[in-house]
Amino acid sequence: MTITGGIAEADAASATMEVEAYKRLYPLQFYERHLDSDVRPDGRPLTRARPTSVNLGSIATADGSALVKIGNTTMLAGVKLEVITPSTASPNQGQVAVDFQMPSICSPLVRPGRPAEAAWVVSEQLSNALVSSNFVNLQQLCIVPGKAAWIAYVDVYCLDADGSLLDAALLAAVAALTHLQLPAVKVTETGRVVPLKNHNGDAGQEVDSIAKKNEDQIVKSRQRLERSSMPIALTCVSHRKHLLADPSAEEESILQMSLTVIMDTSGRLISFYKPGGAVAATSATVKDCIELTKKRVAEVNSIFEEAYEEACGTEMMVE
Amino acid sequence: MAKRRGEVAASYAVDANSGVGEAAFSRGPARLLTADGDRHDGRQLHECRLNFLKTGAVSSAAGSAYAEIGQTKVIVSVFGPRESHKAEAFSGIGRLNCNVQYASFATSVRGKANQGAEEKEFPVLLHKALEGAVMLHTFPKTTVDIFALILQSGGGDLPAVISCASMALADAGIAMYDLVSAVSTGYVGKEVLLDTTLEEEKCSDGEMMVTFMASRNEITQLKITGQWPDATMREALSVSLDACAKLANVMRECLKEELAGVDEDE
Numbered sequence: 001m002t003i004t005g006g007i008a009e010a011d012a013a014s015a016t017m018e019v020e021a022y023k024r025l026y027p028l029q030f031y032e033r034h035l036d037s038d039v040r041p042d043g044r045p046l047t048r049a050r051p052t053s054v055n056l057g058s059i060a061t062a063d064g065s066a067l068v069k070i071g072n073t074t075m076l077a078g079v080k081l082e083v084i085t086p087s088t089a090s091p092n093q094g095q096v097a098v099d100f101q102m103p104s105i106c107s108p109l110v111r112p113g114r115p116a117e118a119a120w121v122v123s124e125q126l127s128n129a130l131v132s133s134n135f136v137n138l139q140q141l142c143i144v145p146g147k148a149a150w151i152a153y154v155d156v157y158c159l160d161a162d163g164s165l166l167d168a169a170l171l172a173a174v175a176a177l178t179h180l181q182l183p184a185v186k187v188t189e190t191g192r193v194v195p196l197k198n199h200n201g202d203a204g205q206e207v208d209s210i211a212k213k214n215e216d217q218i219v220k221s222r223q224r225l226e227r228s229s230m231p232i233a234l235t236c237v238s239h240r241k242h243l244l245a246d247p248s249a250e251e252e253s254i255l256q257m258s259l260t261v262i263m264d265t266s267g268r269l270i271s272f273y274k275p276g277g278a279v280a281a282t283s284a285t286v287k288d289c290i291e292l293t294k295k296r297v298a299e300v301n302s303i304f305e306e307a308y309e310e311a312c313g314t315e316m317m318v319e
Numbered sequence: 320m321a322k323r324r325g326e327v328a329a330s331y332a333v334d335a336n337s338g339v340g341e342a343a344f345s346r347g348p349a350r351l352l353t354a355d356g357d358r359h360d361g362r363q364l365h366e367c368r369l370n371f372l373k374t375g376a377v378s379s380a381a382g383s384a385y386a387e388i389g390q391t392k393v394i395v396s397v398f399g400p401r402e403s404h405k406a407e408a409f410s411g412i413g414r415l416n417c418n419v420q421y422a423s424f425a426t427s428v429r430g431k432a433n434q435g436a437e438e439k440e441f442p443v444l445l446h447k448a449l450e451g452a453v454m455l456h457t458f459p460k461t462t463v464d465i466f467a468l469i470l471q472s473g474g475g476d477l478p479a480v481i482s483c484a485s486m487a488l489a490d491a492g493i494a495m496y497d498l499v500s501a502v503s504t505g506y507v508g509k510e511v512l513l514d515t516t517l518e519e520e521k522c523s524d525g526e527m528m529v530t531f532m533a534s535r536n537e538i539t540q541l542k543i544t545g546q547w548p549d550a551t552m553r554e555a556l557s558v559s560l561d562a563c564a565k566l567a568n569v570m571r572e573c574l575k576e577e578l579a580g581v582d583e584d585e
Contacts, residue, residue, distance in 0.1 A: 059471050060390060062424035072378040076470060078424030103420055104466040105396035107379050112418040112466065155423045157468065159394060160377045249379070 027254050035242045042248070047292055049234070049246035054171065054304050056179040056311035063152075064180025068172040071248060072162035077172035079154050079180045083193045086142065086149040094141020094149035096177075098127040100156045100169055107161040107249075119158075122166050125273060126156065129170055129262050133231040133270045136177060143185065143220060148193050150182060163249040164235045166260055174230045175304060179311065184222040224312075229266040232300045234293040235259070238285050245292050257281065261293040265301050351507055351519055360389070360516065365558050367502070367514045367565070368475075372483075372573045374490040382491025386483035389516060390473025395483045396466050397491040400458035413458035415449060417442040419467045419480055426472050441467075441477055448481045448501065448530040448540040454494040463493055474517035475503045481530050486570055490577070497532035499539055500566040504529070504555045506547065511555045513562055527555050531563035 023030045023041075034041050044050070050071030059065035062078035069075075086093060100123035104112045130136070141150040154176060156169045184196040196219075237247045239255040252258060257279040262271040269290070274281055352358060362368070368389030377383035380396035403414060419441035423430040445465065453463070465487070467480045478501035485499040505515040505523030512519055520526065525545025531538050538560075543552070 059392070059422075059424060061427060061471050061473075065424065074377075076422070078422065080424050080429040082429065099423075101423075103422075103468050104418055104464070105377060105380070105383070105394060105468050108381075108398045108401075111464075112420075153423070153429055157422055157470075159468070160379060162378060 031254055035239065046242060047245045049296060052300060052303050054175050054307035056175060056307055064176045066172050066175035066179055068168050068175060070164060070168045072160055073164060073168045074160040075156055075168040075172035076159055077154060077156040077176035079152050079176045081150050081152055083148050084151045086146060091146035092142045093138035095151040096130060096136050096154060097151060098130055098154045098173060099123060100126050102158045102161065106158045118165060122169055125166050126169050126173060129231050129271055130173060133264050135174060135228060135230055137226050140226060143193060144187055147191060148187065152180065161249060163247050163252045167233045167235050170231060170233045171300060177225060178227060178308065180225055182223050184220060186219045229264040231262050231264045231270045232297045233260055233262040234296040236289050236292060243285060243288050259289050261289050263293050263297050265297055351522055364510055365513045367562050370569065372486060372570060374486055374574060374577045382487045384483045384486035384490055386479050388475060388479045390471060391476055391479045392471040393467060393469050393479045393483050395480065395487040397463060397487045399463040400461035403460065403462045411459055413455040414462045415446055415453060416462050416464045417446040419445060421469045425469050444477060445481055445484060449484060449499055451539045452495050452497055452499045452532055453488065454496065457494045472517065474515050474520050478503045478528055482566060482570065486574065489574055497534045498567050498570050499530050499532055500563045500570060501528065501530040502559050502562045502566065504559045506551050506555060511551060511558055513558050527559065529559040529563060531560055533564040533567035
């Protein structure tokens with residue numbers, strides 16, 4: 001029985017069957033009947049995203065970290081800093097290296113030792129989006145031009161995979177980078193980079209005193225990265241004339257055509273991704289997606305600002 | 320990717336550890352205890368760290384749990400019982416398949432734990448600790464997968480994973496004889512330190528890890544490293560068992576609360 005051939009049969013069956021059984025046997029028809037009355041099985045209107053939360057600084061061993069939840073999809077991003085020698089091509093720039101991991105805890109489909117196919121795709125998209133949006137000012141990561149610079153390893157772990165992975169992963173990566181603080185360091189005469197011990201308010205004083213005592217030592221004080229407009233992604237799936245924002249894993253698997261739009265908070269389009277699929281997107285669909293993304297960017301931005309205020313707001317007042 | 324992994328951790332990463340390094344050189348109780356005989360985090364010698372336990376952390380898993388014990392944070396998912404891997408030989412009883420992974424930012428130096436023996440040793444120890452507690456005959460010929468991710472390493476990583484895994488198994492509805500709770504204990508000089516932190520682990524003269532089924536009063540695993548005087552070892556064991564029993568109570572309460580919450584929802 002093919003899916004299309006089964007429509008009549010499915011309609012006939014729906015009269016007598018339990019909802020759960022109908023959903024299992026005719027998933028597409030089950031969804032279509034929901035979509036025709038403009039609602040999704042989880043109760044959301046078609047274009048509404050799932051509840052989103054951002055939590056900064058959840059991991060103490062990382063230099064910057066963020067936990068992001070979009071519905072059930074959970075991402076944990078951590079940033080670790082290391083010192084490298086900058087490349088000769090760009091002696092006054094540091095580097096950002098992004099990696100996306102799907103450990104086997106996140107989904108029954110991922111087994112240990114075999115990375116999920118989705119992980120490669122998301123990893124690539126994620127790193128492209130961060131590079132092309134110029135979210136991080138790489139010159140700020142430089143310590144001594146030509147000699148030493150920071151490399152920020154951004155590792156995003158998927159703790160629970162329930163659709164729209166790129167959206168959550170990108171938000172987690174961006175949030176972790178915003179939470180990141182470059183530590184106060186001094187550079188000794190032999191060219192080694194040494195962190196200044198005191199972690200809190202005292203570091204500032206120490207920086208001053210060292211700078212006075214020893215003029216030829218280079219001292220960098222503790223600082224956050226400059227904040228620029230941040231890239232935010234929205235995945236949509238389209239089925240016939242319906243367009244659904246922020247699909248769950250189930251919706252992604254049943255409704256085939258997905259589109260991911262990445263825009264930044266100043267309204268620039270960063271990336272547009274439609275990975276093949278059986279159905280071609282019309283230009284109207286593309287426009288609708290971009291409109292939805294614009295709204296979503298504003299929504300996510302305000303959620304993020306709230307989280308940032310909560311986590312880092314008090315610190316700023318002290319400074 | 321290969322370039323990233325291969326790069327040598329430069330001076331910052333090494334120097335960042337110098338605080339821990341100094342402590343490791345000067346062994347003895349002086350480093351780990353304050354003048355009052357308390358520990359640096361304000362605990363008494365025989366006091367456990369604060370913990371936070373929660374089940375149902377991962378929606379797509381059959382059962383899952385998140386545990387925070389002091390600075391140690393772990394998350395465990397359980398899948399199955401499901402079809403065994405094709406390559407496995409036939410088995411009349413069920414199987415446990417364990418995997419433990421460190422997140423790359425879990426340790427003070429990035430990704431260091433991934434290369435160590437711990438990644439290979441932990442799954443084996445986890446398996447052995449739980450094997451005796453799970454009723455394997457209730458899911459013949461199939462496999463239950465237990466996957467753990469250590470999000471932040473703060474000492475006592477493996478005991479945290481074991482306790483968390485037994486809660487995740489309970490959450491998945493896998494039949495067990497009893498919950499398994501675990502704790503690690505160290506000793507320095509003549510003092511026994513219960514539930515050691517990362518720094519204490521590095522400086523201690525000996526380490527003991529006990530995994531215990533409290534209601535049945537049975538030890539499923541006991542791992543002792545270092546040289547232990549007989550009297551100290553007895554003291555450490557009795558303190559550890561007591562701590563395990565208390566942790567088991569907390570775990571049981573947490574599971575009950577979760578169930579009560581489900582009933583209310585319905």
